[in-house]
Amino acid sequence: MNSLLEAALLKEQLTVVGALPPGTRTAPGIDALVSYTDIWRWDLVMYLKHLTVQLYDAQTGQLLALGQWSDSPLHGFRNPKTVMEGLISDLVARVRGAKPATPAAAPP
Secondary structure: OHHHHHHHHHHOOOOOOOOOOOOOOOOOOOOEEEEEEEEEEEEOEEEEEEEEEEEEEOOOOOEEEEEEEEOOOOOOOOOHHHHHHHHHHHHHHHHHHOOOOOOOOOOO
């Protein structure tokens, strides 16, 4: 899953600098941190049951975006690469589309 995450980030034209220790929420010199939790199950073969991806601001540690995917109770054998790419694409689009808050206009 680490290599799938890295490939999905590169596909979004983001620079990947490498893994940091688990639980890291801030780091100097980078813009964002990405972490994930994956749950796998067995049914004839291993299959991805659930994937959660979190995108954090590397300066403040604030959660910027959260993406979750779960297979249905009558699961399929979804391609983990496709699932990861879909979540990363959605997260990046939401963060890139976010506009900074503008101060409210003062009353006249």
